[in-house]
Amino acid sequence: MKGEKLKVKNRKLYQAFIIFHFSFFVFHSGANAQDKGRSIKNDAFKCGEQLTYRIHYGFIDAGQATIKIEDSLISVLGKKAYHIVGTGVSKGVVNMVFKVNDRYETYMDAKALCPLMFVRRVDEGGFKIKQDMLFDQEYHKVNNNGKRMSIPAYVQDMMSAFYFSRTFDYSNEQPGKIDSVITLVDNDIWSLRIKFIKRDTIKSDVGKIACMVFEPMVQKGRIFKHNDDLQVWISDDKNHIPIRAQANILVGSIKMDIMSWSGLANNAATVSDK
Numbered sequence: 001m002k003g004e005k006l007k008v009k010n011r012k013l014y015q016a017f018i019i020f021h022f023s024f025f026v027f028h029s030g031a032n033a034q035d036k037g038r039s040i041k042n043d044a045f046k047c048g049e050q051l052t053y054r055i056h057y058g059f060i061d062a063g064q065a066t067i068k069i070e071d072s073l074i075s076v077l078g079k080k081a082y083h084i085v086g087t088g089v090s091k092g093v094v095n096m097v098f099k100v101n102d103r104y105e106t107y108m109d110a111k112a113l114c115p116l117m118f119v120r121r122v123d124e125g126g127f128k129i130k131q132d133m134l135f136d137q138e139y140h141k142v143n144n145n146g147k148r149m150s151i152p153a154y155v156q157d158m159m160s161a162f163y164f165s166r167t168f169d170y171s172n173e174q175p176g177k178i179d180s181v182i183t184l185v186d187n188d189i190w191s192l193r194i195k196f197i198k199r200d201t202i203k204s205d206v207g208k209i210a211c212m213v214f215e216p217m218v219q220k221g222r223i224f225k226h227n228d229d230l231q232v233w234i235s236d237d238k239n240h241i242p243i244r245a246q247a248n249i250l251v252g253s254i255k256m257d258i259m260s261w262s263g264l265a266n267n268a269a270t271v272s273d274k
Contacts, residue, residue, distance in 0.1 A: 237269035
């Protein structure tokens with residue numbers, strides 16, 4: 001009986017991690033379904049950038065996540081592309097009872113900032129996902145594990161959405177403003193609504209950082225107690241890096257904090273203690 005309860009608790013934790021991961025890296029919109037052959041100005045990131053995060057489950061140091069843009073552009077389907085790899089692994093006690101070993105890859109058109117290919121390999125407590133997506137952005141189609149689907153123009157995958165959204169200008173963002181992002185997750189098109197809350201300054205392993213706070217509007221019931229149980233802190237600079245995310249879920253709380261960064265395209269929004 002105890003074993004079954006632990007499985008249920010771990011499954012809820014797994015579901016929360018999926019939503020938490022998705023919401024942490026997707027916080028704004030801007031795709032124009034009528035646009036053809038778009039070119040997006042990008043001053044937010046460059047090849048060689050690496051971000052590393054610590055994941056807490058309550059007071060437990062539960063794991064570590066790293067997102068890296070490989071050192072040079074590669075050719076994919078005749079286009080120059082960023083190859084971006086995200087990994088997540090469990091640590092300590094959590095690794096003993098609920099081992100996590102995740103890998104996400106996106107090959108993102110360097111000009112249009114939309115995915116050309118997406119690879120997902122998930123192993124979380126024995127729950128495994130193997131997903132391969134090949135995008136035809138010109139004809140609005142995707143081959144998703146052999147299933148051909150129609151998609152909105154320039155739809156994003158879970159990884160590319162994060163980088164695409166970082167290119168937007170948040171300098172005039174006002175509290176209460178709500179935006180959405182259209183992203184393909186599994187076999188579904190998600191429209192995740194995000195509300196801007198405020199500007200804030202927080203302490204982190206990389207220093208004191210000026211941030212913008214966003215609140216993804218999650219669905220209460222299965223995982224979250226309230227619609228506002230998830231908040232994300234984004235650096236208030238040209239990099240727009242996630243610095244912290246915090247979620248209250250039905251089986252506890254999850255927190256993700258940045259540990260280190262390298263290869264940034266711009267100066268970070270660090271604040272002096274003086």
